[in-house]
Amino acid sequence: MRIFKFGGASVKDADGIKNVYSVLQQVGYEDVLLVVSAMGKTTNALEVVIKNYFEKSNELNASVQEVKKYHNQILLDLFDDEKSAVFSAVNKHFADLEYFLNSNKSPNYNFVYDQIVSFGEIISTTILSHYFNHVGLKNNWLDVRNLIKTDNTYRDAIVDWETTQKTISKNVKKKVLNITQGFLGADENNFTTTLGREGSDYSAAIFAYCLNAESVTIWKDVPGVLNADPRYFENTTLLNQISYREAIELAFYGASVIHPKTLQPLQSKEIPLYVKSFINPLLPGTSISKGAHLEPQTSCFIVKKNQLLLSLSSIDFSFIMEENISEIFALFHKYKVKVSLIQNTAISFSVCIEDKFGNFNELRNILAKKFKISYNENVSLYTIRHFTDKAIKMVEKDKTVLVKQMSRETMQLVTKE
Secondary structure: OEEEEEOHHHHOOHHHHHHHHHHHHHHOOOOEEEEEOOOOOHHHHHHHHHHHHHOOOOOHHHHHHHHHHHHHHHHHHHOOOOOOHHHHHHHHHHHHHHHHHHHOOOOOHHHHHHHHHOHHHHHHHHHHHHHHHHOOOOOEEOOHHHOOEEOOOOOOOOEOHHHHHHHHHHHOOOOOEEEEEOOEEEOOOOOEEEOOOOOHHHHHHHHHHHHOOOEEEEEEOOOOOEOOOOOOOOOOOEOOEEEHHHHHHHHHOOOOOOOOOOHHHHHHOOOOEEEEEOOOOOOOOEEEEOOOOOEOOOOEEEEEEEEEEEEEEEOOOOOOOHHHHHHHHHHHHHOOOEEEEEEEOOOEEEEEEEOOOOOHHHHHHHHOOOEEEEEEEEEEEEEEEOOOHHHHHHHHOOOEEEEEEEOOOEEEEEEEO
């Protein structure tokens, strides 16, 4: 079986849905499982719904209607008959969303987030499945929440691999086209969980691992894995092939084309990963496999914006030793703060962190009881793999470098622009 993942950009409108159908006609669809994201910027739109819900805003209903209007337009563009079953199916999902908004009693933001934001994937795959049936491409729609089982760490759930293996093996049909959702799972009480933003890639890898898949293909609006994000760098280069190890390094440092957790399950079973263009599906794209040399050999650039550079020093000028660092990292773990770079001296300790869950102010108040604190907000962390002098100069140009760190293959710079 082959696993195909289509992200939000590939299904953002009716033409996108039709193009997915075209891609399958060109590359084949028998014995394929599609893992599909929410349409376009639906996740962002649902985050506005969540914000309005918690703030008890008068805009709540309007924000729900915006999401509904967006999807209804796609339905009207795809289906001639408004009496088609897909209209009632999608309306039922919106009715379920509105019921949750009116009946939920939980004050837990992360729990509410997962229950609401999941409607994006459920609705997108419902529309896709109905459209394929409409044009004669029979398929098996699957609710991923019945397949991928997790703990109840909402917004960043941990997979229960043993249970997930059993449910996927039992429910995914071979020799047909299967359609399911990325990003989502469910806990033991069948409440929806999510695997973290950009988690649909990870979902594809989970299915590949459990089904011993032939390959995974991530379909994107770029020709493959580039050596840099074209939003921030000019003259990017397509990487024809890279190894699992190189891809894991790039993902670890924040390369957005591949989710950090995607590669481990694929590597463990040596399942190749392809990143290809849904615009030109017959082009080779990028292949990621065991032992593949980086081709072409070139510097790779990764940038993470909106970071915090936090510096801690001892109040009494004593050394910051192992016990201090252990305590600091325990707090980082507790408050879900991601550490991307570390640098320390005898009496100070600096880290570049990402405050994904908005817990920094609370963390800072606790750290201030034991340490002198200073920090820079809105800094950028640049990582250069296989750096050269030319690459370093290009990144440093017109920037203030706050921290520079170098190893044999990798250089990292924290900058203020």
